[in-house]
Amino acid sequence: MSSTDGDGPGPELSRNLVYLLKHAQLRMAELGTNALTPYGIDGREMGVLLALADREPASQQQAAQRLGIDRTTMVALLDALERKGLxxxxxxxxxxxxxxxxxxxxxxxxxxxxxxxxDDAEREFLAPLGAQAAERLRRSLQAIVLRPDGRRT
Known part of the structure; x- marks a missing residue:
């Protein structure tokens, strides 16, 4: 059966950026979840740990601002990470x-x-692109998401 028979997204949808970004994110999330499960954390919790790593101790509010999440969500994430001893x-x-x-x-x-x-999960996700194209994708997404000073747009 071909994609024109209804089993694939079809040519218009397969060019739609929202569709592509959504399904790329879902695939990366699946790989990331599988990679992080043995460590007892999920992607959001890893984001908090990364936001706190290699820096002076941060206030809850500063960490929330770095991640672009609200204070209530940050408190819930920190509560969970604190219960895990992290x-x-x-x-x-x-x-x-x-x-x-x-x-x-x-x-x-x-x-x-x-x-x-x-990192292993990201390499698996990006493998179809090759090293140079994968790095271009990462830089392109940084250009879209981050300002020149490194903060989110």
Missing amino acids: VARRPHAEDRRRNVVELTDTGKETLRSAIEAN
């Missing part, structure tokens, strides 16, 4: 009303392993 919160030294969040040693080790697994 992050620790403590009052800010100068402003006791704010919490500072940082990775625990377990969180740092989990993140290191999760990054390796996620």
Whole structure:
């Protein structure tokens, strides 16, 4: 059966950017989920760990801003990561009303392993493109999503 018989997206839909981005994201999410499951985290939690890694301890609000998520969602994610022993919160030294969040040693080790697994998943996802085209895609998406200063558009 050919795609004109109804089993594929067809020529118009297969050129539609929203369709392509959605299905690319679904495929990458599936690969990422499979890669991260052994480490007990999901993609959103990995995003939080990455936002906190290699930086001064951040406030919950700063971490939420880095990820572009609301405060309530950030609190829920941090609660889950704290229960898993991957992050620790403590009052800010100068402003006791704010919490500072940082990775625990377990969180740092989990993140290191999760990054390796996620990198493998990304390589699998991008394999059909070849190395140069994969890097062009990554740079192109960065140009769309990030401003020159590295912040989101």
